[in-house]
Amino acid sequence: MDHYAVFGNPIKQSKSPFIHTLFAQQTQEKMVYSAIEPAIDDFDAALKAFFLEQGKGCNITAPFKEQAYQYAQQLTKRAELAGAVNTLKLTDDGILIGDNTDGAGLVLDLKNNHVTLKGARILLIGAGGAARGVCGPLLAEQPKELIIANRTFSKAQTLTTIFTKLGNISAGEFSELSGEFDLIINSTSASLQGEVPLISAKLIRPETTIYDMMYSAQVTPFNAWAKEQGARLTIDGLGMLVGQAAESFAIWRGVKPGAKQVLNELRHNLAT
Numbered sequence: 001m002d003h004y005a006v007f008g009n010p011i012k013q014s015k016s017p018f019i020h021t022l023f024a025q026q027t028q029e030k031m032v033y034s035a036i037e038p039a040i041d042d043f044d045a046a047l048k049a050f051f052l053e054q055g056k057g058c059n060i061t062a063p064f065k066e067q068a069y070q071y072a073q074q075l076t077k078r079a080e081l082a083g084a085v086n087t088l089k090l091t092d093d094g095i096l097i098g099d100n101t102d103g104a105g106l107v108l109d110l111k112n113n114h115v116t117l118k119g120a121r122i123l124l125i126g127a128g129g130a131a132r133g134v135c136g137p138l139l140a141e142q143p144k145e146l147i148i149a150n151r152t153f154s155k156a157q158t159l160t161t162i163f164t165k166l167g168n169i170s171a172g173e174f175s176e177l178s179g180e181f182d183l184i185i186n187s188t189s190a191s192l193q194g195e196v197p198l199i200s201a202k203l204i205r206p207e208t209t210i211y212d213m214m215y216s217a218q219v220t221p222f223n224a225w226a227k228e229q230g231a232r233l234t235i236d237g238l239g240m241l242v243g244q245a246a247e248s249f250a251i252w253r254g255v256k257p258g259a260k261q262v263l264n265e266l267r268h269n270l271a272t
């Protein structure tokens with residue numbers, strides 16, 4: 001049977017085996033999907049062994065996404081721009097292709113939540129790996145403007161340089177952000193420390209959609225803060241997680257699974 005896996009360290013928290021097993025049931029694809037935790041300095045050897053032993057494809061999570069980027073023999077355009085790989089596929093010709101589906105997962109989840117991206121003014125907070133992965137797919141949706149704001153301003157400027165040819169992208173200091181945003185995305189890891197990035201509450205209007213890439217059983221700190229400022233629609237990153245997985249599954253199996261049932265089950269599991 002075709003074997004797929006997620007590689008990360010640590011990995012026991014990963015929801016990918018649950019998600020892909022449900023996708024396989026839903027689409028009646030015959031495959032197994034497991035979780036693999038290589039030692040930090042053993043990633044390349046673990047990947048090699050996996051593909052020698054009937055592995056057809058895998059997901060890559062922290063801290064190996066940049067190493068997977070180096071390991072891939074060919075890269076998709078979006079993986080090249082993202083500078084990181086979260087999906088590897090072994091072709092029938094034996095070529096290992098690296099892709100990045102994080103941005104597609106975000107866009108899919110935003111669309112599933114009926115958020116309009118074309119012509120929108122978007123603020124993306126954070127300039128780490130997750131932000132870099134979503135800039136290309138967001139710009140492909142032709143927003144009016146994409147502003148990147150980050151605690152370390154120079155990193156926001158670097159992203160702007162990388163993506164400037166793809167659309168109207170610029171960098172902004174937290175203290176200088178102004179005007180009305182249709183969508184504010186938090187891609188920082190501040191929520192993991194229970195913190196909220198220091199942007200002005202004035203940027204949030206009732207009709208501003210708020211998206212926190214982090215997810216948890218409770219409302220995330222950023223979304224809780226945005227709700228307090230009056231935001232009506234706040235979304236967390238669980239749907240992005242399912243969306244990127246659906247995109248990976250389609251790359252491997254050529255069939256796109258539905259995200260809704262899996263998302264509902266994951267949400268239920270988080271709450272119990």
Ligand code: NDP
Nearest residue numbers: 126127128129130151152187188189190197213237240241
């Ligand atoms: P990185 O470590 O690459 O980047 C972290 C970013 O957060 C940097 O921009 C950093 O700013 C910023 N940051 C950290 N702490 C604070 C703080 N207290 N205040 C303001 N900014 C802060 O992480 P990733 O980009 O890989 O991941 C970011 C988040 O996205 C994580 O929570 C991760 O779980 C989530 N994620 C969710 C996914 C999903 O499918 N839902 C997929 C991928 C990521 P600075 O540069 O100044 O240090």
